[in-house]
Amino acid sequence: MTTDSRPPRCIACSIFRREIESLQASGALDLAVDYLPSMLHMAPDRLDARLTTSLTEAEAQGQKVLIAFGDCCGHMEDFRAKPGIDRTEGINCCEIILGREAYRRLRREGAFFLMPEWALAWRQVFMSQLGLLGSNAKTFMQEMHTRLIYLDTGIQPVPWQALNEASEYLGLPVEVLPVSLDPLLASLREAARSASHHDGQ
């Protein structure tokens, strides 16, 4: 990969779109960003393929890349190990937003997180993608989790109607947890800095 002074190209999960756009609008972040659909999280092999294509294109243009994703497909860490590429630190988008300790504590308590984009798309996630229909939805979620937590990044109004409908359908109480964009910004900046100086492992 050639050395240049351009900032890395960012390939991000659309789960972060509004948050990244807000950081760009505030002047806190100066990156060109391409988004991949967050629903690819449900099809890791397809996410692998889409990222491979995007990274190959960037490599052909001699561009360094920041991947704003969690460890959401089988080869994510292999991508990260390549020269000129790095990734936001965290297992998934929720850990990237919350930070490791808060994420671990809440997961231990049985939390199921909803980022704003998925809160609005909850029917697609639970019914279409996971196939949780009828009584199976409640049985499943109540066995695996204790509550839903909406991560309110403050970019858009809390979608109370969608949250209440999801809570009723899944049989779990819902909480709203206001979160700062600072951990996401710090993670993006660190990955951008690292990608710029990363000559491979």
Place this chain on the structure above:
Amino acid sequence: MDRNYSRDLLKAIQKADRAGANAVVDAWAAGRSFHQVIPELLAPTLETFGKLWAQGSGGVSLATGYVASKVAEDVLSRLLLESASREAPALPAKGPVLVGNVEDDFHPLGRKMVAAFLRAAGWEVHDLGVDIGPEQFVDKAEETGARVIGASAMMFTTAKNVEKLREEIDRRGLRGRLQLAVGGAVFKLRPELVEAFGGDGTAASAAEAPALFERLWQQSLTFEPVSGEVRP
């Protein structure tokens, strides 16, 4: 024409219809000994289901896998109740074995399904839960006499922690005697990681875990017992 109960049970599971699946089991059990339901109906049906699941075909989704494991639990619960009243063992005793999600892994579904299928196959399963460190796994194996650990991890990042479990097993001189089964989405996507991270084997679906554990248990028996252990 005789009813094909196995086909009907499979269809109900593929529709994620738990009540419908239990109705098929009830219909099969009418006039038969319920004790035969696992070897004659449930096990062969789950074997077929497991193959479809492993191939990613036949309408298998997260919900259908979950319902299959709940049907296995339902059958086992009934069997245990009936056995208690007859004061006879429900199933031939196998095990003990352990299952748990490795350190930093908080995705319980696959592990819970594996535990359900193992129990329905007669295994004594100790389910340790999520985020289990290597010492916890091996301490519990030594305490219970387990010969197989089933370690679950969904992502590459957490699957790497299987390496720590491998190291702990080896550090205590238990390699071979204590077998390490690994599973989870990333191992299905990247089977080469099973060996790379020190696993002794994997199954392509939770429904195929009983066959894997049987193989690993037999493999374990070929190794010398550890000091003080009384071989069964």
